[in-house]
Amino acid sequence: AAGVIQSPRHLIKEKRETATLKCYPIPRHDTVYWYQQGPGQDPQFLISFYEKMQSDKGSIPDRFSAQQFSDYHSELNMSSLELGDSALYFCASSLRLAGVTSTDTQYFGPGTRLTVL
């Protein structure tokens, strides 16, 4: 079965540079989520989108922005990178059907490992 695709898988940037992470959800899934997992940490929610609209927002820095496109893929844009941004960034997707809560199960991609030097 098709899974969530994230690109790139690994990314190395210098401080103050910008980075763009991409996420392609499972086919037919309409909701995407972004999480950040620091070394030895649990994943922390950043932001989510449903039908191209922001749905929920977590601890996402102002330097970061994200959007969901008409084909449901999403991009996380990160500017003025800091050393502390080094982490594994996960995208997850789900299918939202009105009145069917079981479809809110989030399926995660393999992650993008960002290293800021």
Next chain:
Amino acid sequence: AQSVTQPDIHITVSEGASLELRCNYSYGATPYLFWYVQSPGQGLQLLLKYFSGDTLVQGIKGFEAEFKRSQSSFNLRKPSVHWSDAAEYFCAVGPYSSASKIIFGSGTRLSIRP
């Protein structure tokens, strides 16, 4: 506030032995509960989920979990572990509403003794 507690940071069991990983949650309504597994450097794989109904949930790879409302627990079990089960296991709760976040516990690292 929603929260998840995994009291065991690291557990080591012998191959073939039974396993139980603990998870306690705090949630304002009927919780949706999940267990995910993460192998080193890998993504998060869904093992099983509970939304409603039967409190004993079967998952992949021979895992099961039991929802106990009275104890606010959702412990993960496996009758006989394999060396390939060595990984980080995360319990999670949510989402509170559609398309919103799930909250993870801090994880339990499972090591397997040959």
